Amino acid sequence: MxxxxxxxxxxxxxxxxxxxxxxxxxxxxxxxxxxxxxxxxxxxxxxxxxxxxxxxxxxxxxxxxxxxxxxxxxxxQTPQTKPQLRPGDALLASSARLARWEALAPPLAHGPRSELARYAFIGGRVTPALFPHDEWRRCVQTALRQERGERGNYAPVAGLLALRTAIAGHAAFTRGIVCTPEQIVVTNGAQQALSLLAHTLLEPGDVVVVEEPGYPMARQLFEAMGAHVVGVAVDEQGMVVAQIPDGTRLIYATPTHQFPLGMPMNTARRQTLLERAGQLGAIIIEDDYDSAFRYEGRPTDALQSMDRHGLVAHVGSFSKTMLPELRMGYVVMPAALVRAVQAVKHLTDWHAPTLMQLALARFIDDGHLLRHIRRCHDVYAGRRERLRHWFDGPLAPWFALVPATAGFHAAALVHDHVPLDVAQLLRIARRADVGLQSIAPFYHGAPNRKGLLLGFGAIDTLDIDAALGILLGILQDMQPLPA
CATH class of the missing domain: 1.10.10.10 (Winged helix-like DNA-binding domain superfamily/Winged helix DNA-binding domain)
Structure with a gap:
């Protein structure tokens, strides 16, 4: 060159x-x-x-x-002083828009593992050692051989048929999803699925309903599209459907494992949500981010399986069941959305990398994904029990765990009568090498409850006891129990 x-x-x-x-x-x-x-x-x-x-x-x-x-x-040999960016000479017509993007605080941004506390309860992270790297490597090698004859060609916008067929079978088996491969679009993670649906369905000023508290990246995405985002409260059964306003165009919900609090939406509430969406003509985005891991009670099918009127777009992700850096997700769409979403996908990035699609299709078809989920389930179940031991026992005077039946994070709420400064607790805990996360950032407005989000996907079972023992000591110093 x-x-x-x-x-x-x-x-x-x-x-x-x-x-x-x-x-x-x-x-x-x-x-x-x-x-x-x-x-x-x-x-x-x-x-x-x-x-x-x-x-x-x-x-x-x-x-x-x-x-x-x-x-x-x-x-x-670069000088020691860092190069300075040259200021723009012209006043850009889009400067106000740029300023809004620059002011956007990136939610859920975590640094590299080297910057985390020794004992880190980080939501959404998994344990890489649990992943079957040898099996995945063989699937990638097979995909490389398969891809050899197709190099130099663009792939279908919706994704390779082999992967969409594998996803349809997996989703039907594990979540009761009713769909054909033609209803599936393979995406670069669940976040791109949300973006595709937002670009397809929303115009500036449209009303979008999200849970409060809820997933901040969904809220910010919809707001960036110019939508009027309305937060609807959640109770012990999930989103309070009666609060969904007239004129709502899109409803974003996490029915199986509410994010971040964790409670599941019961069947009656789900039916009410579907009926309300039907009255409004609104699409429901069902974010099924970590429902593969269920620990108690009878299995609950996805909300999409109850949909009889083409209202639910089911978003799934392999970040929680496999590895987040693979950036593989999908959306199962109502028939009315298929062509429009594919058109948007075509304009944004055309298609996901074919090598990863072929490897993932083989990984699913050969049964590796289900076996991996079962292995992780046993590990996560043990970690969940250690959390329950501590929060139902020594930590119970300060916190109560929100009942949750799935996923690999839990929320612990501070009792109303306990005047605990959670921000101060997090600072002291971090100095003791315990990384905790408040639920406050998941509220758009002022939080009506105080508590912790406890991700247990990336912390070893034995470390949970050590970390929560440290937490207990900090709480006893900060907020001693009455004699």
Whole structure:
């Protein structure tokens, strides 16, 4: 690849070369350690004498912007000061829009594992060691062989038929989903599924209902589309359907395992939600983010399985059952939405990577996914029991766990009569290497309850006892029990 240098005219060619290389190094366009072409080669490419190029390299070396290595070449040496971004000269017509995006606080953003506390109860994270890496590697290798004959071609917008067929069978078996492969669109994670549905269904000013508290990334996405987002309270049965206002166009809900509190929506409430959506002509987005892990009671099918009028778009994710970095999800749509959502998908990113689709299809068809879920289920069930032991026992004077039957996070609410400063508790716990998360950020308005979100997907079972023992000591210091 040639180094981009643009010389004009016939005068001061060495000066032009020096200024362009110096600016490229100081601005960071040429990164630290980048090897420059040999002086003879660059001189030939630019039509200069080799001496001119060598003199420029020597000057940059004197200024410590280049370092020469005998027998190897010349390498960029970036100055210690960081390059400054050049301010824009023009006032952009979209500057107000840019400012709104810049002011958007990214929700649920976690740093790398190295920055987490030793004992971290982080929602949505899994234990990578539980993943069957050998089986997945074999599926990827098979996919590479399958893909060999199709390289250079774009794939179907909705996703490869093999994967959509595998997903339809898996969803029917595990969640009671009633669909055909033609109703499925494969997405880059559940978040893209939400984005596709929002782009397809919403216009500025449309009313969208979300749970309060709820998933902040869904709320912010709908608001970014210009929708008027209304938070509807949840009770022990989930979303309070009676509060859904007239004129609602879209309803976002987590019926199986409410996020973040965790309670399931019972059958009667689900039926009421479907009836209300039918009255409004509203689409319900059912976010089924971690329902694969169920611990007690009779299995509950997805809300989509109760839908008789084409109102429910069921969003599923493999981030919680496999690994989040795979970025694989899907949406099962009512027939009326299929063509429109596919058109939006085509315009945004065309299709998900085919290699991952082929590998995932094989992973599902060979039974690896179900076996992996069963193994994780046993581990998560044990961790859940340790949480219940502590919050039903030593920690019960301060907290009460919200009853939940699925997933791998739980919410512990502070008793109304306990004047506990949760923010202070989190700070003290972090200094003791215990990472806790408040439920406050999941409220759009002022929280009406205080509590903790306890993700147990990424913390070892033995570490739960150690961490909650530390938490108990902190609580006894902060808020001693009455004698």
């Amino acid at each position: 040639e180094l981009h240098i643009s010389l004009e005219g016939r005068r001061d060619l060495g000066g032009q070369l020096y200024r362009q290389l110096s600016e490229a190094i100081r601005s960071g366009r040429l990164p630290d350690g980048q090897q420059l072409p040999p002086s003879r080669l660059l001189a030939s490419q630019l039509g200069l004498s080799r001496k001119t190029v060598s003199d420029v390299y020597d000057k940059l070396g004197y200024e410590q912007l280049l370092v020469g290595k005998v027998g190897v070449g010349s390498f960029v």
